[in-house]
Amino acid sequence: MHVMYFTEQPMSAYPADLGLEAGHTALMFSNKHFDPVAGSRLYNEYLEQYIYAEEQGVEGFMLNEHHNAPFCMQAKCNIFASILAAVTKKAKIVLLGNPLPLAENPVRLAEELAMIDMISKGRLVSGFVRGGGQEQLANGVNPAYNRERFEEAHDLVVAAWSRQGPFRWEGTHYQHRVVNPWAVPLQKPYPRVWIPGVLSQETIIWAARQRYPYIALNTSIEATKKIWEVYDKVALETGYEAGPENRGYLQQVHVSDSEEKAEKNARQFLWMQGEFTGLAHPVWANPSGYFSPVLRRNFVEFAVGRAENPRGRPTFEQQVADGRVIFGTPKTVIPKMRHILEETRPSIYGIWGNDGTVSNEDARTCIRLLGQEVMPAMREIGKELGLKDPFELNSPVHLKYSTDLKQMPQAAE
Amino acid sequence: MHLMYFTEQPMSAYPSEIGLATGHTALMFSNKYFDPVAGSRLYNEYLEHYVMVDELGFDGIMLNEHHNAPFCMQAKANIFAAILAAVTKNVKIVMLGNPLPLAENPVRLAEELSMIDMISKGRLVSGFVRGGGQEQLATGVNPAFNRDRFEEAHDLIVAAWSRQGPFRWEGTHYQHRVVNPWAVPLQKPYPRVWIPGVISPETIVWAAQHGYPYIALNTPVERTRQIWQIYDDTAAEAGFRGGPDYHGLLKQIHVAETEEKAIENAAQFRWMQGEFTGLAHPVWSTPSGYGSPVNRRAFVEFASGRATNPRGRPSLEKQMEELMIIAGTPKQVIAKLRILLEETRPGILGLWGNDGSVTHEDAKTCIRLLGQEVLPAVREIAKELDLKSPFETNQPVSVDYLPGRPNSARDPVRAAAE
Numbered sequence: 001m002h003v004m005y006f007t008e009q010p011m012s013a014y015p016a017d018l019g020l021e022a023g024h025t026a027l028m029f030s031n032k033h034f035d036p037v038a039g040s041r042l043y044n045e046y047l048e049q050y051i052y053a054e055e056q057g058v059e060g061f062m063l064n065e066h067h068n069a070p071f072c073m074q075a076k077c078n079i080f081a082s083i084l085a086a087v088t089k090k091a092k093i094v095l096l097g098n099p100l101p102l103a104e105n106p107v108r109l110a111e112e113l114a115m116i117d118m119i120s121k122g123r124l125v126s127g128f129v130r131g132g133g134q135e136q137l138a139n140g141v142n143p144a145y146n147r148e149r150f151e152e153a154h155d156l157v158v159a160a161w162s163r164q165g166p167f168r169w170e171g172t173h174y175q176h177r178v179v180n181p182w183a184v185p186l187q188k189p190y191p192r193v194w195i196p197g198v199l200s201q202e203t204i205i206w207a208a209r210q211r212y213p214y215i216a217l218n219t220s221i222e223a224t225k226k227i228w229e230v231y232d233k234v235a236l237e238t239g240y241e242a243g244p245e246n247r248g249y250l251q252q253v254h255v256s257d258s259e260e261k262a263e264k265n266a267r268q269f270l271w272m273q274g275e276f277t278g279l280a281h282p283v284w285a286n287p288s289g290y291f292s293p294v295l296r297r298n299f300v301e302f303a304v305g306r307a308e309n310p311r312g313r314p315t316f317e318q319q320v321a322d323g324r325v326i327f328g329t330p331k332t333v334i335p336k337m338r339h340i341l342e343e344t345r346p347s348i349y350g351i352w353g354n355d356g357t358v359s360n361e362d363a364r365t366c367i368r369l370l371g372q373e374v375m376p377a378m379r380e381i382g383k384e385l386g387l388k389d390p391f392e393l394n395s396p397v398h399l400k401y402s403t404d405l406k407q408m409p410q411a412a413e
Numbered sequence: 414m415h416l417m418y419f420t421e422q423p424m425s426a427y428p429s430e431i432g433l434a435t436g437h438t439a440l441m442f443s444n445k446y447f448d449p450v451a452g453s454r455l456y457n458e459y460l461e462h463y464v465m466v467d468e469l470g471f472d473g474i475m476l477n478e479h480h481n482a483p484f485c486m487q488a489k490a491n492i493f494a495a496i497l498a499a500v501t502k503n504v505k506i507v508m509l510g511n512p513l514p515l516a517e518n519p520v521r522l523a524e525e526l527s528m529i530d531m532i533s534k535g536r537l538v539s540g541f542v543r544g545g546g547q548e549q550l551a552t553g554v555n556p557a558f559n560r561d562r563f564e565e566a567h568d569l570i571v572a573a574w575s576r577q578g579p580f581r582w583e584g585t586h587y588q589h590r591v592v593n594p595w596a597v598p599l600q601k602p603y604p605r606v607w608i609p610g611v612i613s614p615e616t617i618v619w620a621a622q623h624g625y626p627y628i629a630l631n632t633p634v635e636r637t638r639q640i641w642q643i644y645d646d647t648a649a650e651a652g653f654r655g656g657p658d659y660h661g662l663l664k665q666i667h668v669a670e671t672e673e674k675a676i677e678n679a680a681q682f683r684w685m686q687g688e689f690t691g692l693a694h695p696v697w698s699t700p701s702g703y704g705s706p707v708n709r710r711a712f713v714e715f716a717s718g719r720a721t722n723p724r725g726r727p728s729l730e731k732q733m734e735e736l737m738i739i740a741g742t743p744k745q746v747i748a749k750l751r752i753l754l755e756e757t758r759p760g761i762l763g764l765w766g767n768d769g770s771v772t773h774e775d776a777k778t779c780i781r782l783l784g785q786e787v788l789p790a791v792r793e794i795a796k797e798l799d800l801k802s803p804f805e806t807n808q809p810v811s812v813d814y815l816p817g818r819p820n821s822a823r824d825p826v827r828a829a830a831e
Contacts, residue, residue, distance in 0.1 A: 039599070
């Protein structure tokens with residue numbers, strides 16, 4: 001079982017009351033509220049937390065990326081990926097992920113990731129994402145081409161990594177007269193690719209068709225099980241049987257040395273929800289063409305006051321009751337993790353440990369207890385439940401490297 | 414004086430005889446010759462060198478970027494810039510530099526550089542370059558728009574860094590409905606910008622017009638002096654005095670315990686010259702529109718065998734004579750540097766210490782001897798010759814911030830107050 005640590009790297013020093021007043025905080029909330037002195041302090045605290053976490057036994061770090069967003073300071077996930085490649089020794093560096101449609105030049109992205117893989121001595125997991133609606137606007141890319149660009153950029157990155165250069169690429173969205181990067185990954189055939197997601201069916205289906213593990217981001221247990229159903233069905237149609245090695249789950253889990261402090265800090269997970277899903281401008285989060293017309297309509301109805309927020313804003317208590325936010329001391333958290341692992345059976349688990357204004361000291365306490373107690377316990381439970389991760393199983397990096405495909409019965413012509 | 418260490422981070426493990434046999438090595442020389450196991454080893458050796466440099470008290474580390482190139486493993490300068498921001502404590506991180514025309518989205522570049530500035534606690538010097546001819550082809554950008562894109566990308570980045578967001582940008586090459594990055598630099602008004610170059614006078618003029626120090630990359634003494642003349646004349650027109658704190662020079666300098674060893678390792682500087690200038694395909698390094706027609710013709714005539722290589726390939730002995738390459742024991746190197754500093758008077762000196770297949774051990778020895786013996790002596794000479802760095806003179810970040818300049822349009826603090 002692969003258990004990894006995650007933080008959004010929140011810009012917790014911005015004036016949250018002004019954000020609430022403005023009514024939206026991602027994309028258009030003025031960066032005059034971004035204080036780089038605080039930013040510098042926070043980046044260095046997060047950096048020290050990663051180093052500390054590895055010392056405490058954490059075996060993987062998940063990184064993400066967002067633009068124009070107070071809730072996440074990782075404007076480019078490859079920056080901290082590079083840093084971790086140099087300052088950590090053993091932990092996997094799990095990017096979830098580079099937003100492919102935002103890349104105007106996937107070959108350059110392939111080069112950067114190859115460098116990171118070599119510098120880290122082969123510890124990169126290079127996940128890819130579509131990028132949310134407002135990320136498209138923040139970067140000036142056409143939202144209607146999102147899925148096409150995602151798929152073509154993926155194909156081009158993989159080609160740049162694994163096809164001998166020089167070659168040409170005459171694509172729909174990307175054209176290159178020469179692809180011949182003098183930086184290719186250390187891992188062969190190429191670094192593992194994990195695909196995170198929340199809502200979209202097509203992403204699950206696409207991931208299953210590639211035989212890439214799918215990482216459910218903070219979805220409810222019920223929703224997560226439905227995701228596996230979809231994935232497993234597509235896997236069978238594609239010719240293989242999916243299992244824990246294809247499944248990942250990210251959840252908000254705060255651990256502290258007392259229940260009271262754990263609860264107090266866990267409430268900070270709502271800071272992000274209040275800002276991100278609740279205070280994303282409904283129209284900018286769903287620019288034309290990005291989602292289906294039906295889904296966009298729901299958001300527009302909400303924007304004009306005719307309906308409830310489709311993303312919902314359950315209270316803290318409701319989320320705790322639903323098992324969406326987990327907190328406690330190691331003693332109370334470990335049994336909860338057992339229950340989740342028994343219910344959802346992922347071999348990859350991301351612990352989103354700290355958010356909002358949790359103090360540096362409390363964040364480090366959480367990291368220490370995770371690294372020394374909770375994560376080792378989870379790995380033991382994983383062993384017991386047979387939750388073998390792709391590394392342990394040496395799973396094929398992509399469907400085309402499978403050696404166990406079953407021919408599906410063909411439909412009669 | 415600002416003393417910074419430089420290496421191309423050469424991919425020294427590739428089969429150079431095959432490169433020579435092919436006749437060109439940048440751009441189209443197959444990456445089947447790139448061994449990532451060796452690549453991983455080399456990156457980690459270079460990282461070790463940088464950490465040593467920081468510990469030994471150099472003022473800075475210079476980074477660069479090249480694509481599809483055996484002579485340089487930095488396919489993205491920001492990767493090592495980010496790493497140095499985290500693993501070094503004192504050195505300036507001098508990027509010379511991000512090739513702006515290759516950027517399809519300068520706002521993202523501005524974000525990355527802001528992150529690096531904040532993580533490093535304000536140690537970034539964010540230089541920008543045009544990118545060589547083959548870099549344009551390697552990244553699929555139109556060479557004819559090179560200068561336009563360079564200038565517009567620069568303006569957009571500086572705006573993203575220093576203008577309050579959100580704002581729109583409706584440019585010729587870049588259009589953004591919203592520029593509002595939640596990552597801005599720590600240094601105000603923005604990180605220093607140094608502009609490196611070799612040949613093109615337009616770049617020198619542009620740098621001087623902006624009040625950005627110009628870094629001459631390994632140019633001969635006479636040429637370097639000509640560059641300063643152009644720079645200082647333009648500076649006078651722009652309303653400020655040029656001089657050492659606006660003049661930077663990168664030089665190939667290898668130090669060893671014995672003269673013999675030093676010369677043996679200094680020969681490796683020609684490895685790069687043999688590969689880069691000698692084995693750059695003349696047509697690909699000057700694609701149509703990139704340079705002037707006159708310039709391009711010289712390369713095409715060379716490609717057709719009608720003329721000699723315009724870049725020239727003097728021998729090692731000649732280069733050492735002309736102080737193009739400086740090599741020796743610390744004592745010998747210090748003496749040659751004294752002459753160089755008296756002749757060219759830069760306030761910024763880049764020490765390009767190691768290249769080609771210089772061993773890891775010899776590279777470390779060079780760095781150690783530079784740090785422990787050469788640097789202190791050079792600092793003394795610099796004091797004697799009054800060669801101050803931009804940090805020592807606290808020169809304004811650009812002409813817009815010269816004393817008495819009305820820059821409220823760009824000054825974020827004043828703009829906010831208005």
